[in-house]
Amino acid sequence: MISPSSYRTHPSPFESGLRSDGKRMTPQRKKVLSLFEEIGSGIHLSAEEVHSKLTISGEKVSLATIYRTLRLLVKMTFLNELDLSEGGNRFELLSHDHPDHHHLICIRCGRTEEFENNEVINAGKAAAENFGFKLLESSLNVRAVCPMCLNK
Amino acid sequence: MISPSSYRTHPSPFESGLRSDGKRMTPQRKKVLSLFEEIGSGIHLSAEEVHSKLTISGEKVSLATIYRTLRLLVKMTFLNELDLSEGGNRFELLSHDHPDHHHLICIRCGRTEEFENNEVINAGKAAAENFGFKLLESSLNVRAVCPMCLNK
DNA sequence: TAGCGTAATGAGAACCGCTTGCAACACAAA
DNA sequence: TTTGTGTTGCAAGCGGTTCTCATTACGCTA
Known part of the structure; x- marks a missing residue:
């Protein structure tokens, strides 16, 4: 039997993860995660690249939302975050004995x-x-x- | 015999490296390199930390100069630069084979x-x-x- | 299925680390 | 001492990221 709200046939892991935390599924979040699923793993995108790829394919998601969604997806372990941004580059004395x-x-x-x-x-x-x-x-x-x- | 300019008894590798490239030794450059020599190798400092350490010990070197000097010292292989983050963080779909x-x-x-x-x-x-x-x-x-x- | 509380969005300002342009300064050669 | 040019400090600028806040809309409940 099909109730009015049962059009959600397969709540994805993403969706149920969100729900269980009082968060909501939105078209924007779907679009960002789908993009990564389409391109597959092993390819890194910057926030800016995610934004322009979505824009090119006609999807409008603001840059601020993309940053928020990326952070969310990392926290939910759907995405991997590479590179250390906090604190910037660091320097140390180069010892020529132990290069x-x-x-x-x-x-x-x-x-x-x-x-x-x-x-x-x-x-x-x-x-x-x-x-x-x-x-x-x-x-x-x-x-x-x-x-x-x-x-x- | 001691000529008027021979008070430079031991031109350091840093100084002679600079000279041979048409560059000049300045108090600011000395201070930055000395700081790293004092703390020894194996300890990493950010540009901001170099700046505040110098400021605390009463040395006034502008942040812009510190950035310029750090780049110079790296190019001259006196310092090691960690984490060249190529323009911001990047994200990828989480997979278990590590790139x-x-x-x-x-x-x-x-x-x-x-x-x-x-x-x-x-x-x-x-x-x-x-x-x-x-x-x-x-x-x-x-x-x-x-x-x-x-x-x- | 309409109403409602609140999470999420978009737009722009703010921020942070870093770089650059420019006028003043200061090494070092003559 | 003079002079040429490398260097500095300041402030403006820049790219990436986060924040603020008014507005929108998800999804629970009646």
Whole structure:
């Protein structure tokens, strides 16, 4: 039997996730998530790119809403956020004795841990040799979420 | 014999590097580099932090000059720059295979080559596990000089 | 299915980190 | 000391992101 409101045949994980949190499904939110589903995983888009892609295909969603929706989708773990924006770039003294810097960076709080790994050093050396470059230094940045931020 | 200008007993690598490039040593540049030397390697500061640390210790260097000096020190390979965030955050559909980006970058002309290396990927995974972080993405940046620029 | 409370949107101002243009300054060579 | 030009400080500008607030509209309930 079909009740008047049962046109929602398959409430998506997104929709039910929203509902269970007192939030609402809107056309704008659908459009943003659909865009990512269409292009598939492994491709990164900036907020600006999401905006222009939607605009080009005739969908009008304001930039402010896109930013809000992206944050929401990240919090709901439908999207992955790359790059650390808070605090801007950082600098450290380059020690010429140990020309390798490996960092594990929490993208939420900025917490940074250093670590050493010889294979990474060798990979840098090998790549430089392969292309005929003269190696100066190599740095591995691992973007991750630290335990503290995971539990928030 | 001591000529009038020979009070410079030990022109530092920084100073001679500047000189050989038609650039000048200034109190501001000295102060910025000294700050990094005092705190030692392995500690990262943002431009803003450099500015406030200098201000607190009574040194007046404008923020604009600090940004210019940091860029200069990076180009001269005295400092290491972390997190070159290429214009804002990016988002991607969450998937469980972690993308990795490895780049060989010529610091003179900007030429960039990509390469793949599984050991690097594994090193990132291992480090994240060690510290209890949830891995998102790792990127290895190898700073080097390309063959073309070597012959100039 | 109409009414209602409140979440969400759009538009623009505000903000933040960073860069740039420009006039004044100061190294360093003559 | 003079002079040329690299450097600085200030303020304006810029790109990305967040905030404010009036308006809109989702979806619960009667």
